[in-house]
Amino acid sequence: MRVDFDIKTVEKMFRDAEVVKNSPIREVRRAGDYFIKFDRRSSHGFAKEFTAAEKLQQAGLPVVNHLFHGKSDNGNYLVTGSFADSVQVDDYLRDNVPEMSFFEAIADLVKSMLSKGFLHTDFHLGNLLYNTVENSFALVDVKKVRSVPQWLLKKMSDRTKFYPLTEFRRVLKKRDLLKLFKRAGVSAPGEFYEEMLSADCEDRMAEWKRRRKQILSAYPKFTRKDGDLLVNVRATPDEIAAAEVIPGGKAVFLAGYFMDLIQIPSRKVTAYNTKTDTVYALPAGKIHAGGEAAIEMMDRASYYDIATAPVDWAHQSRGVPMLNSLEKVAVEPFILEE
Numbered sequence: 001m002r003v004d005f006d007i008k009t010v011e012k013m014f015r016d017a018e019v020v021k022n023s024p025i026r027e028v029r030r031a032g033d034y035f036i037k038f039d040r041r042s043s044h045g046f047a048k049e050f051t052a053a054e055k056l057q058q059a060g061l062p063v064v065n066h067l068f069h070g071k072s073d074n075g076n077y078l079v080t081g082s083f084a085d086s087v088q089v090d091d092y093l094r095d096n097v098p099e100m101s102f103f104e105a106i107a108d109l110v111k112s113m114l115s116k117g118f119l120h121t122d123f124h125l126g127n128l129l130y131n132t133v134e135n136s137f138a139l140v141d142v143k144k145v146r147s148v149p150q151w152l153l154k155k156m157s158d159r160t161k162f163y164p165l166t167e168f169r170r171v172l173k174k175r176d177l178l179k180l181f182k183r184a185g186v187s188a189p190g191e192f193y194e195e196m197l198s199a200d201c202e203d204r205m206a207e208w209k210r211r212r213k214q215i216l217s218a219y220p221k222f223t224r225k226d227g228d229l230l231v232n233v234r235a236t237p238d239e240i241a242a243a244e245v246i247p248g249g250k251a252v253f254l255a256g257y258f259m260d261l262i263q264i265p266s267r268k269v270t271a272y273n274t275k276t277d278t279v280y281a282l283p284a285g286k287i288h289a290g291g292e293a294a295i296e297m298m299d300r301a302s303y304y305d306i307a308t309a310p311v312d313w314a315h316q317s318r319g320v321p322m323l324n325s326l327e328k329v330a331v332e333p334f335i336l337e338e
Contacts, residue, residue, distance in 0.1 A: 005067060005068035005070075005079055006070070007070040007071070007072050007077065010036060010068060010070065010077045010079055011072055011074065011077070013031040013034070013036060014029055014031070014036045014038060014077065016031065017029035017030055017031035017036060018030045018031075020035070021220060021221070022220060023219075023220065025039065025040050025041055026038065026039045026040070030082075033081060033082045034067070034079055034080070034081060034082065035079070035080045035081075035082060036077060036078070036079050037077065037078040037079075037080075038074075038075055038076070038077055039075055039076045040074075040075040040076075041075070041076070045143035045144075046069040046076050046077070046078040046143070047069055048143050049066065049069075049078060049141070049142055049143035050066050050069045050078065052142045052143060052144075052145040052146075053065075053066035053142050054066070055118075055145075055147065056118065056139065056142060056145065059116045059118070060116075061109075061112065061113060061116065061118070061139070062109070062136065062137055062138045062139060063138055063139040063140075063142055064080045064081060064082075064083050064129070064138050064139070064140050065080060065081035066078070066079075066080050067079045067080060067081060080140070083129045083131060083138045083140075084131060084133070085131050085132050085133040085134070086129040086130060086131050086132070086138070087129065087130055087132060088125065088126050088128070088129060088130075089106070089125040089126075089128045089129070089130050089137075090124070090125035090126045090167070091126075091234070092130050092132070093125070093168075093170065093171050094234070097171075097317055097318040100176065102130075103168055103172065103176075103180055104180065104183060105137065106128065106137065106164070106165070107165060107180045107181075107183045107184040108183070108184075109128075109137060110123075110161075110162060110164060110165060110184050111183070111184045111185050114153060114161055114185065117147055117148055117149065117150060117153070118145055118146070118147060118148070119145070119146050119148045119153065119156070119160070119161065120139070120142065120144060120145045120146075121144040121145075121146065121160070122141065122143075122144040123144075123163060123164045124163070124164055124167060125164055125167045127139065127140055127141045127142075128140070128164070158186050158187070158192050158195075159192070159195065159196060159199060162181065162184055162185075162186055162192070165177070165180055165181060165184055166196050166200070166263075167263060168180065169263050169300075170263045170264070170265055170320070171265075171318055171320055172320070173292070173293050173296060173319065173320065174193065174296055177189075177193060178190060178193060181193070197300060197303050198303065200262065200263075200303075201262075201303040201304060204261055204262050205304070205334065207261070208258060208261065208334065211257065211261060212254060212257075212335075215230075215253075215254065215257050216230070216250075216254075218230060220233065221233070222257065226271075228273050228274050228275040228276070229271045229272065229273055229274070230253070230271060230272045230274060231270070231271045232256075232268070232269055232270050232271065235268070235270040235271070239268065239270055239282060240270050240271065240280075242282060242283065243270040243271065243280035243281055243282055244280065244281065244282075244283055245278055245279070245280060246279055246280070246281050246326070247327060248279055248326070248327055248330050249272070249277035249278060249279055250272060250274075250277060250279075250336065251330035251331070251335050251336050252269070252279045252281075252326050252327060252330045253269050253272035253279045254330070254335050254336065255269075255326040255327075255329035255330040255332075255335055256268065256269035256281065256326055257269070258329060258335060259323060259326070259329060262300075262304065264297060264300060264301060264323065265297075265316065265320055265321070265322040265323070266322055266323040266324075266326060266329075267281050267282060267284060267285075267322060267323065267324050267325075267326055268281060268282045269281045269326070270282065281326065284314065284324040285314035285315075285316070285322060285324060286314055287311060287313070287314050287324065288313075288314065288315045288321075289310040289311045289313075290310040291310070291313075291315070291321070293315070293319060293320055293321050294310050294313040294315075294321045295310070297313060297320075297321050297323070298310070298313075301323075304332075305332070306328065306329055306332060307328070308323065308325075308328055312324060312325050312328060
């Protein structure tokens with residue numbers, strides 16, 4: 001059914017809509033085939049996001065339909081259409097093992113955006129939707145997309161331009177990552193890979209202090225409070241039911257999130273009991289010691305001075321190993337330090 005949007009209509013839709021995400025200043029709700037973003041601040045980026053989406057569509061780039069933006073006494077609103085049968089790419093990759101064509105399509109999208117003079121300064125896999133039926137993609141949260149002349153793009157670092165591709169290191173081996181980097185237009189893929197790991201180490205260690213506070217305070221992007229439990233919001237009901245108590249407590253719970261932050265697969269934590277200092281995680285996988293991918297993961301962990309051995313890693317179906325012993329990370333001083 002077609003909706004003629006105006007601010008009063010949007011406010012009514014918002015009141016009756018299902019909450020998807022919320023924070024003290026911002027909310028996202030779903031009303032049928034529409035998503036409504038709300039921001040209580042007087043200064044906001046919805047107008048810029050609306051304009052950026054129009055420019056991307058005019059350039060033939062895939063973006064969710066932006067339908068309305070406006071302001072009332074309560075705050076600011078933005079309405080977008082839904083992207084049918086879709087899931088965020090980062091969520092999809094946690095439970096699925098797509099063919100290389102999946103990754104190549106995203107590399108081609110990044111290359112296409114740059115060739116048309118667009119730079120997305122907040123382009124990560126959570127800002128990209130995947131239609132699992134039509135095998136297509138669409139950009140969301142495009143308020144930080146900028147039109148940039150080619151002469152200036154050439155002066156920018158590859159890490160700024162190709163960042164979303166670096167997040168594939170959670171599921172791809174180095175050799176496949178290098179192929180993707182080259183496909184997208186990275187001039188020296190090998191050097192870019194090493195620079196990426198070094199720069200990310202510095203950035204993630206700085207970010208961890210903020211992320212740790214959010215996790216422990218039940219910030220809805222990461223955890224939710226259920227009585228004495230802090231529950232991982234990405235854990236499915238089946239995973240929560242299958243979880244087992246493992247040694248450690250708060251530090252082990254946080255260690256799982258730290259490994260997630262630095263894009264290294266690990267045994268998944270599902271909940272933490274704040275009263276008993278007990279942590280729950282999925283059962284350990286079968287160990288296959290050694291192998292090229294395990295050595296690669298060990299090298300990446302060493303950037304953070306985390307020492308592991310081949311026997312600490314188990315292979316997943318996609319061929320990328322997973323750290324079974326989160327206790328190896330939990331003993332590091334930076335995990336709990338204030």
